[in-house]
Amino acid sequence: MDFSQAFWVLLLGSLLGLELIGKVPPTLHTPLMSGANAISGITMLAALTLIITAKNNLPLLIIGSISLGFALFNVVGGFVVTDRMLAMFNRKPSKKLK
Amino acid sequence: MNVSLIQSFINLIAVLLLALGIKGLSKVRSAKEANRLAAFAMFLSIIGLLTYYLGKPGEGITQQSWLWIIIGTFIGSLLGAILAKRVPMTSMPETVALFNGCGGMSSLLVAIGVIFFQRNETFIQDISILISIFVGSITFSGSIIAMAKLQGWLSTPSWTQSKIRHLINISIAIISLVAFLNLIQSVNTSTIWLLVISSTILGIGVTLPIGGADMPVVISLLNSYSGIAAAAAGFVVGSQLLIVAGAMVGAAGLILTQVMCKGMNRSLVSVLFGGTLSSQSKKLDSGGEYKNITSCSVEECALTLEAANKVIIVPGYGLAVAQAQHTLREVAKILEQNDIDVSYAIHPVAGRMPGHMNVLLAEADVPYEQLKEMDNINPDFPATDVVLVLGANDVVNPQAKSDQNSPLYGMPVLDVQEARTVFVIKRGMSAGYSGIKNDLFDLPNTSMVFGDAKQVLSELMAELKELGVGAK
Numbered sequence: 001m002d003f004s005q006a007f008w009v010l011l012l013g014s015l016l017g018l019e020l021i022g023k024v025p026p027t028l029h030t031p032l033m034s035g036a037n038a039i040s041g042i043t044m045l046a047a048l049t050l051i052i053t054a055k056n057n058l059p060l061l062i063i064g065s066i067s068l069g070f071a072l073f074n075v076v077g078g079f080v081v082t083d084r085m086l087a088m089f090n091r092k093p094s095k096k097l098k
Numbered sequence: 099m100n101v102s103l104i105q106s107f108i109n110l111i112a113v114l115l116l117a118l119g120i121k122g123l124s125k126v127r128s129a130k131e132a133n134r135l136a137a138f139a140m141f142l143s144i145i146g147l148l149t150y151y152l153g154k155p156g157e158g159i160t161q162q163s164w165l166w167i168i169i170g171t172f173i174g175s176l177l178g179a180i181l182a183k184r185v186p187m188t189s190m191p192e193t194v195a196l197f198n199g200c201g202g203m204s205s206l207l208v209a210i211g212v213i214f215f216q217r218n219e220t221f222i223q224d225i226s227i228l229i230s231i232f233v234g235s236i237t238f239s240g241s242i243i244a245m246a247k248l249q250g251w252l253s254t255p256s257w258t259q260s261k262i263r264h265l266i267n268i269s270i271a272i273i274s275l276v277a278f279l280n281l282i283q284s285v286n287t288s289t290i291w292l293l294v295i296s297s298t299i300l301g302i303g304v305t306l307p308i309g310g311a312d313m314p315v316v317i318s319l320l321n322s323y324s325g326i327a328a329a330a331a332g333f334v335v336g337s338q339l340l341i342v343a344g345a346m347v348g349a350a351g352l353i354l355t356q357v358m359c360k361g362m363n364r365s366l367v368s369v370l371f372g373g374t375l376s377s378q379s380k381k382l383d384s385g386g387e388y389k390n391i392t393s394c395s396v397e398e399c400a401l402t403l404e405a406a407n408k409v410i411i412v413p414g415y416g417l418a419v420a421q422a423q424h425t426l427r428e429v430a431k432i433l434e435q436n437d438i439d440v441s442y443a444i445h446p447v448a449g450r451m452p453g454h455m456n457v458l459l460a461e462a463d464v465p466y467e468q469l470k471e472m473d474n475i476n477p478d479f480p481a482t483d484v485v486l487v488l489g490a491n492d493v494v495n496p497q498a499k500s501d502q503n504s505p506l507y508g509m510p511v512l513d514v515q516e517a518r519t520v521f522v523i524k525r526g527m528s529a530g531y532s533g534i535k536n537d538l539f540d541l542p543n544t545s546m547v548f549g550d551a552k553q554v555l556s557e558l559m560a561e562l563k564e565l566g567v568g569a570k
Contacts (some may be wrong), residue, residue, distance in 0.1 A: 039347050046337065075137075
């Protein structure tokens with residue numbers, strides 16, 4: 001991947017991010033932040049790449065593994081916690097139906 | 099078939115799903131599915147990456163790599179899942195801060211791993227590594243400080259409120275910058291560590307002076323940083339998916355930060371550099387004494403409630419601290435059985451985080467229809483008999499509308515003083531987050547009921563039962 005290509009990807013990604021969120025009801029500020037936070041754990045892919053390309057370099061394997069651990073702590077924890085928060089709001093429609 | 103083509107295709111779908119996920123998370127109806135969709139997209143991206151390396155001729159994944167992948171995955175996911183399942187709803191904000199810090203740490207470690215062992219000495223990679231180190235360190239240390247402050251492990255040291263802190267932070271920022279520029283020219287180990295250490299200290303120095311009330315904004319901003327760190331890590335390892343996802347989170351995080359600032363009527367600059375509100379108000383506030391406090395017993399409160407037709411409850415952080423949401427729900431049930439109209443007024447920044455109160459009350463099974471947002475409920479206050487303020491303070495301070503000199507001036511507040519009677523249940527006369535005197539407490543129609551929210555509510559429940567309320 002050459003630089004100009006990567007740069008375009010960065011630019012378009014940023015613009016997409018700016019456009020995605022317009023109005024957010026206050027109720028969803030925390031879950032949205034938490035969900036976006038889980039997505040930022042996408043560095044897990046960088047950590048994985050590091051481990052896979054490390055071959056037999058032990059220090060690199062260890063650094064990669066720790067990094068992967070931190071990233072997945074972020075990702076898994078983030079999504080689970082967001083799910084828990086949102087589960088609380090989801091009771092309302094079932095209540096209404098009753 | 100070409101494996102890199104397959105990976106590109108998988109990645110494209112992952113990006114699309116992530117974007118839909120973020121979009122969906124900003125709407126109440128789709129939020130839960132959107133969150134799962136995003137989680138699935140992340141899983142998909144891992145599959146894509148593994149497929150690529152497994153299928154690419156001459157690449158493959160060694161057994162040793164698998165071992166370390168499994169170790170990292172197992173420990174990280176397990177700890178994350180356990181923590182996320184166990185943590186009480188009231189400490190959500192600090193949990194998010196902790197997760198966020200770990201994301202930053204991950205980007206930092208990737209950058210360090212690459213710069214020491216896999217550098218390909220291109221200018222672009224070097225710069226991305228340095229950015230990843232810089233932003234990753236700030237994200238990590240800043241998030242950990244934010245978490246410690248929200249947990250109450252750290253208070254705001256008074257020296258951080260003096261102007262010297264700007265000088266210290268600027269000096270540290272300059273050290274980081276010098277290290278950064280030096281590293282662009284030639285990479286050497288000691289300068290790398292200087293950059294790591296100075297940016298870590300910078301993260302601490304910037305976050306430490308910020309008061310508890312502004313923490314949500316800071317966490318949101320740090321969340322945006324961790325996106326930027328991820329995008330930088332994407333440049334480091336040459337992954338488009340990482341760049342897109344990181345940039346998306348970074349940009350969306352900035353917008354969310356802005357939205358939160360608006361809700362609190364604070365500018366981002368004053369949040370970051372203004373110190374705590376109380377230190378500002380000390381300069382401004384001259385006569386902070388209360389003159390006309392009426393305190394009353396739980397019994398009186400119960401009698402007034404019994405005679406009411408319409409009651410509005412204003413929950414705040416005090417309710418969360420006392421874990422009184424379930425008791426509150428019980429009290430509300432009793433009142434409802436007596437045909438008293440009960441609703442809850444939710445200020446957008448009540449609690450330690452926007453949406454905090456919704457989560458808390460939802461936990462106690464409060465029907466969603468009874469939760470009213472500020473703009474919808476403010477016109478109702480004049481027709482309300484009793485308002486119960488439970489551990490909320492600044493969000494019901496009339497100063498925000500009446501006193502132009504108040505640091506709160508301009509912040510949207512709940513007009514509880516319009517109601518016939520206001521009961522403020524509070525542990526003592528201490529000020530709220532902002533450290534500002536609350537004019538509401540001085541008003542003739544306000545009575546204070548001193549005590550822990552949970553205890554007062556259970557006493558209230560006993561009194562109400564004794565009066566025969568709800569005993570139909």
